[in-house]
Amino acid sequence: xxxxxxxxxxxxxxxxxxxxxxxxxxxxxxxxxxxxxxxxxxxxxxxxxxxxxxxxxxxxxxxxxxxxxxxxxxxxxxxxxxxxxxxxxxxxxxxxxxxxxxxxxxxxxxxxxxxxxxxxxxxxxxxxxxxxxxxxxxxxxxxxxxxxxxxxxxxxxxxxxxxxxxxxxxxxxxxxxxxxxxxxxxxxxxxxxxxxxxxxxxxxxxxxxxxxxxxxxxxxxxxxxxxxxxxxxxxxxxxxxxxxxxxxxxxxxxxxxxxxxxxxx
Numbered sequence: 379x380x381x382x383x384x385x386x387x388x389x390x391x392x393x394x395x396x397x398x399x400x401x402x403x404x405x406x407x408x409x410x411x412x413x414x415x416x417x418x419x420x421x422x423x424x425x426x427x428x429x430x431x432x433x434x435x436x437x438x439x440x441x442x443x444x445x446x447x448x449x450x451x452x453x454x455x456x457x458x459x460x461x462x463x464x465x466x467x468x469x470x471x472x473x474x475x476x477x478x479x480x481x482x483x484x485x486x487x488x489x490x491x492x493x494x495x496x497x498x499x500x501x502x503x504x505x506x507x508x509x510x511x512x513x514x515x516x517x518x519x520x521x522x523x524x525x526x527x528x529x530x531x532x533x534x535x536x537x538x539x540x541x542x543x544x545x546x547x548x549x550x551x552x553x554x555x556x557x558x559x560x561x562x563x564x565x566x567x568x569x570x571x572x573x574x575x576x577x578x579x580x581x582x583x584x585x586x587x588x589x590x591x592x593x594x595x596x597x598x599x600x601x602x603x604x605x606x607x608x609x610x611x612x613x614x615x616x617x618x619x620x621x622x623x624x625x626x627x628x629x630x631x632x633x634x635x636x637x638x639x640x641x642x643x
Contacts, residue, residue, distance in 0.1 A: 384487050385462070385631040388612065391572040393426035393460075399567060400537060401544035408446070411439055415450065419536040422447065423456035423636075433465050440475045444639060454640040460485065461632040469635065477637040483614040486628035490575065490611050493600035493627055501554070502589045505561065507598060510551035513539060519553045522560035526581030534579065538565070550602055554582075554591055561586040564595040568606065575603040577613045592619075596626060 379387070396405050396412055403416030410428035414421060424443060431439065440457075447455040457472055461482075465471075469479065501507060510519050516538040520531035541549040548570060554562035564580035577599055582591045600611055614634055615623055624630065 381487075381629055381631055384610065384629075385485075388485075388487065388574065388610075388631065389426070389460075392569065392574055392612070396425045397569055397571065400549075401540055408442070409439060410435060411443065413443065413446075415447075418452065419533050421456070422452055422454075423458055425458055427463055427468070429464055431464055431468075433467070433471075436465055436468055436471050437475075440471060444475065447639070448641065454638055457637040457639070459635045459637055461634070469637065472637045475639075476642075477639045480636040480638060481616070482633045482635040483616055484620040485631045485634050486613045486615050486620065486623050487574075487631055488600075488611050488623075488626070488628040490600045490603040490608055493597060493611065494604050496593055496597040496600075496626060498590055499593045499597035500590065501594050502556075502586075502591065505554050505556045505591065507594070508553050508555055510538065510553055510563075510565075511542065511546075513542075515551070515553060516542065518555070518560040519551055519563040519565075522553055522563035522583065523579060523581055525560075525583045526562070550599060552595060552598065554586075554595070556586065562591040562595065564599065566599040566603065568603070568608065573609040574612050575599070575606075575608040575610070577611055580619065592622060593626065596623075 394412060398405050399421060403414055403420045405412060405414050410431050411424050412426040413424045416422055457477060459469055510516055516535055519538060520535040523531040523534055538551055548568045550566040552564050553560045562582040565578050567576040567578060580592055580595055603611060613623055
């Protein structure tokens, strides 16, 4: 499948006809948009906009979503803008309405089957890979995340526990252990009814980087995805991880920028 055909398939299956990304959330069609709505610890935001959206329609849609999420009492929500979305100045219009862009990420896709046996994907000596299946595992995963990224993992902890309790078959979480300590972690979201599985949160603590853990976690998740019938792996990659993933066989389909709206005060 050619890159633009894959991108069109991604837009159709993962955005226009998006499924909730976890228990307790819902996906709604709101005129020219598709949005997800959940609780304060869930991801809330816009996942798709009609390719025919024009300037006047975009401004009206932006105002409507600000009002909608405000009425729900959410402190913030996100508009997930892709580089091929229309109108071409949609990002400028979001900024004018009070949205603040986070750093852009690269939308990457790879065939799952091709990544199941990556060269050099074995674990370093003394490291074991542990599936996350309970609260203790979720805590280890959160700790690895905090050590790798230097950010609070409260929302991640909530999401992992919720999925383990209510939708364990659509979620894979892993933590790499060395000497009884978590040194790397990653998760994969499975989207039933689509051909895509999403790779998220792969991170390794500083002293263990460069030893193949990231590659091993990608290969492990690719094998699970392929075994369950998913054709494509998808990643929203940071500038740090995108070059690594391209070397592993991922193809860039564009960029995606999180535009975050935070009410004043």
